Amino acid sequence: MKPVTFNNTVLRDGHQSLAATRMSTAQMLPAAPILDEIGFSGLETWGGATIDACLRYLGENPFDRLRALKKAAPQTPQIMLLRGQNIVQYASFPDDVVEAFVRANAAAGQDVFRIFDALNDIRNLTTAIKTVIDCGKHARGEICYTTSPVHTIDAFVHMGVEFEKMGCHSIGIKDMSGIITPKVAHDLVKELKSKIGIPIVLHTHDTAGLGACSYLAAIDAGVDIIETSIAPFANGTSQPDTARMLALLDGHPRKPDYDPAKLQKLRLHFEDVYRQLSKFTSPANERVDSDILVFQVPGGMLSNFRNQLAEQGMADKFDEVVREIPVVREALGWIPLVTPTSQIVGTQAMMNIKFGRWKVICQPAQDIALGKYGKTPGPVNAEILAMAEKQTGKKAIDCRPADLLDPGLENYRKQCADKGLPTDDEITVLYAMFPQQVEALVKGIPPAEAKSAPAKQTPDPAPAPAASSAPARPHTSSSPASGSRTHMVLSINGERHEVTVEKLTK
Numbered sequence: 001m002k003p004v005t006f007n008n009t010v011l012r013d014g015h016q017s018l019a020a021t022r023m024s025t026a027q028m029l030p031a032a033p034i035l036d037e038i039g040f041s042g043l044e045t046w047g048g049a050t051i052d053a054c055l056r057y058l059g060e061n062p063f064d065r066l067r068a069l070k071k072a073a074p075q076t077p078q079i080m081l082l083r084g085q086n087i088v089q090y091a092s093f094p095d096d097v098v099e100a101f102v103r104a105n106a107a108a109g110q111d112v113f114r115i116f117d118a119l120n121d122i123r124n125l126t127t128a129i130k131t132v133i134d135c136g137k138h139a140r141g142e143i144c145y146t147t148s149p150v151h152t153i154d155a156f157v158h159m160g161v162e163f164e165k166m167g168c169h170s171i172g173i174k175d176m177s178g179i180i181t182p183k184v185a186h187d188l189v190k191e192l193k194s195k196i197g198i199p200i201v202l203h204t205h206d207t208a209g210l211g212a213c214s215y216l217a218a219i220d221a222g223v224d225i226i227e228t229s230i231a232p233f234a235n236g237t238s239q240p241d242t243a244r245m246l247a248l249l250d251g252h253p254r255k256p257d258y259d260p261a262k263l264q265k266l267r268l269h270f271e272d273v274y275r276q277l278s279k280f281t282s283p284a285n286e287r288v289d290s291d292i293l294v295f296q297v298p299g300g301m302l303s304n305f306r307n308q309l310a311e312q313g314m315a316d317k318f319d320e321v322v323r324e325i326p327v328v329r330e331a332l333g334w335i336p337l338v339t340p341t342s343q344i345v346g347t348q349a350m351m352n353i354k355f356g357r358w359k360v361i362c363q364p365a366q367d368i369a370l371g372k373y374g375k376t377p378g379p380v381n382a383e384i385l386a387m388a389e390k391q392t393g394k395k396a397i398d399c400r401p402a403d404l405l406d407p408g409l410e411n412y413r414k415q416c417a418d419k420g421l422p423t424d425d426e427i428t429v430l431y432a433m434f435p436q437q438v439e440a441l442v443k444g445i446p447p448a449e450a451k452s453a454p455a456k457q458t459p460d461p462a463p464a465p466a467a468s469s470a471p472a473r474p475h476t477s478s479s480p481a482s483g484s485r486t487h488m489v490l491s492i493n494g495e496r497h498e499v500t501v502e503k504l505t506k
Contacts, residue, residue: 003256004219004249005041007079007201007227010270011069012044014233017205020280021053023233025065027273029072034266036073037284040260041225042112045069046105047080050087055430055437059447060184063108063426066239070109077111077138083119083339085124085402089433090340092124092373094405097412099131101429108426114203116142116174118341121374122162123400133167140201141168144290145188146296147173150378153184157191160200170199170224175214176338178237182217189221190477199224205237209288212240212248219254230266232274236286243267295322296329297337297346309350317353324349327357331384332368333376344368358384361391371397408432 010031015023028045053238054060067189067314070078085092087101094159102113104417113132125141132139141163143156160171173180173188180188185202192200202218202225204211213223215226227239234241249255274281309315325337335341344364351360361384367373369380375398389395397404412432413423421427421442431438432506 001222001254004223004254004259005043005225006245007225008035008038008040008229009044009203009227009239010035010230012046012048012050012079012081014229014238015277016049016053017238018233018236018281018285019274019277021049021276022057022280023273024058025060025068027276028065029068031266031269032069032072033267034262035136036076038262039256040076040258042077042079044067044079044081044114044227045071045122046078046110047082047088047114051430052434052437055434055441055447057183057447059441061441062430063104066105066108066110071390078109079114079140080105080110081114081116082128082312084128086340087429087433092401092405093432094408095127095402096407097432097436098402098407099129099431100409100425101200102128102131103135104425104429106132106305110137112138112140114140114172114174116144116338117171117374117421118144118338119335119374119376120144120159120160120272121400122166124402126166126400127207127384129163129166129168134292137399138169138171140169140170141166141204142172142174144336144338145173146177146334146336147179148330148378150334151336153188153191154216155377156188157195160192160196163195164198168198170201172197172201172203174338175202176336177292178207178211179293179296180204180214181210185214185223186217186221189223191216193222201225201227203227204239206235206240206288207237208290208292211235212245215240215245215352216248219249219252230263230270232267232286233270236288239403250433291322295325297322297325312350312354314350314354320353321349324352328352328365330378331358331381332365333380334378335368335376340364341368341373357381358387361387366392367461369396370394372401374401 011023011028015021018319046062050065051062054062066078082102085098087093087098103185105113113128114123114211115128115132120143129139129141141160143159145156156173163171172190173185189200189202200223202215202223204214204227206212218226226245228234228242228245229239231241231243235244242258243260246255246258246260267501309318309321314321326344329335329337330346337345337347344362347362348365352358353361366388368376369385370392385396409428409432413428414436416423416428416431419430419439422440427438427442437447
């Protein structure tokens with residue numbers, strides 16, 4: 001059997017998971033040629049929260065970052081993480097905006113697109129996958145791994161078969177929480193290999209300390225590629241360290257040959273960068289935390305919950321809130337916990353403890369119940385669905401949510417023109433997702449973070465969505481107990497999330 005190969009994530013998920021996605025292009029460029037020389041199967045450099053972080057915190061054009069890294073590391077395919085119809089934001093976008101984003105990204109040099117949907121609803125992935133293939137690029141369909149009564153190996157294998165039928169070039173198992181066990185990793189890879197003929201990639205985190213062991217089990221089962229990072233942007237809530245995985249494979253017939261001297265050189269560089277980003281790092285994200293196996297929330301979310309609850313005077317409610325997360329997840333159809341669903345479930349769990357279970361429901365949770373994010377893996381609790389329908393006056397939908405959206409690209413282009421901004425596809429698609437930040441970038445207005453250095457922060461594995469840049473504290477305009485609306489700006493998993501909550505009556 002041929003050697004397994006590694007993708008390296010240090011320039012994307014490594015610093016997103018451990019340093020709030022704050023690594024700048026200037027900090028990456030010295031390492032890029034060395035990464036390129038090692039011979040990894042791919043370098044994950046873009047997507048996820050990096051685009052938001054470039055615009056919101058670093059004052060960088062993310063497309064310029066991509067071009068710079070392509071020039072610095074031309075031999076190794078570069079990989080991005082794409083949230084399907086959500087692109088790199090939280091709401092769904094019309095098909096023409098998704099298509100324009102993919103085309104612009106492909107033209108700027110992107111090679112591989114990891115395409116996932118938070119609900120594993122393949123309908124939300126069809127436009128992105130088709131466009132990637134039409135651009136002559138590599139489409140990697142991602143299976144969001146989680147556990148529940150409806151998430152079985154058979155269900156995941158069926159999804160993999162569908163990806164191959166759609167023309168995907170490879171399949172990724174995306175274990176965003178680091179909860180896949182060695183036995184499951186082995187069995188899932190083995191079953192997928194028996195049913196499909198395209199390469200399989202396993203992506204996990206070492207949050208619960210299982211990542212390296214699960215990689216080893218998947219390698220024994222025939223997985224083609226695993227994803228590792230470079231310490232200190234490795235282990236903990238990030239991917240296992242590359243040198244560590246090579247040591248685990250010592251003597252194994254599938255061990256790849258990567259230059260240890262070059263890996264050590266990279267470690268020294270990134271240790272310096274890690275020190276430079278110290279105000280965004282935390283021991284809470286570096287340690288093994290087995291609580292993740294119970295609550296199944298993404299890396300970093302539990303520690304952030306403690307800080308968030310303290311800000312709201314609910315520090316003593318931590319255990320209650322995290323125990324409520326599985327309750328909310330089940331009621332909303334056993335949805336996987338990955339952006340944006342992890343933020344929504346976390347917010348609703350907080351609401352349930354603060355105001356009483358389902359007495360107040362946040363708008364995004366209503367939208368999940370009504371099918372606006374797509375088809376949930378399991379049935380939504382009938383009582384919650386009825387409450388959402390009554391409160392909104394709308395019935396649940398069963399079509400692909402984007403089918404209800406009118407084309408939007410030319411409208412965004414006009415908005416750019418009206419503000420005196422460039423109207424090329426790159427700026428237009430960025431403006432569609434991050435209007436304020438793009439306008440500031442083009443007009444040379446420094447991001448708020450650059451104007452004044454912040455004090456040491458709590459872990460922030462992904463930057464804030466465009467919905468709000470306000471302080472992460474609740475803003476209440478009226479009492480929920482009276483049945484009126486409450487507006488809150490919350491920070492869940494380090495991401496600020498603006499919600500309107502309402503008291504629902506049965």
